[in-house]
Amino acid sequence: MVENFSFQIKTKGFNDIVDITENVMEFIKTVKIKNGNVLVFSPGSTCGITTTEFEPGAVGDLKDFYNSIIPIEKNYNHNLTWGDGNGFSHLRASLTKSFFIFPVIDKKPIIGTWQQIVLIDFDNKIRTRQVFVQLSGE
Secondary structure (H helix, E strand, C coil): CEEEEEEEEEECCCCEEEECHHHHHHHHHHCCCCCEEEEEECCCCCEEEEEECCCHHHHHHHHHHHHHHCCCCCCCHHHHHHCCCCHHHHHHHHHHCCEEEEEEECCEECCCCCCEEEEEECCCCCEEEEEEEEEEEC
């Protein structure tokens, strides 16, 4: 059996990190599936889905990490091709990936106590991101 859900998140770009854990957990509570896998996915080549402890220190460290390894100011070939100035965001998204998968056993999501699911918008503008959640199992 497969159950699907989606929602939208407004973001600010430039490493905006949004905790989407509650959105995902609410969906899990409403479905009939007891055991399976949850896929959390956001389409687009300038955002990512990952996990972190969603507290100011860890969030700040994560933002600093992306800024240090893939700086905004560098001249990227993508910028020369499209002129949109967001070459850095594509690289950051490819490093992070656009999905996260975790198991559900007896209706209980198997994620760590301090592990929140986050969407990171790497683009250089305000966006509305679509997030898809799919639970497959029995």
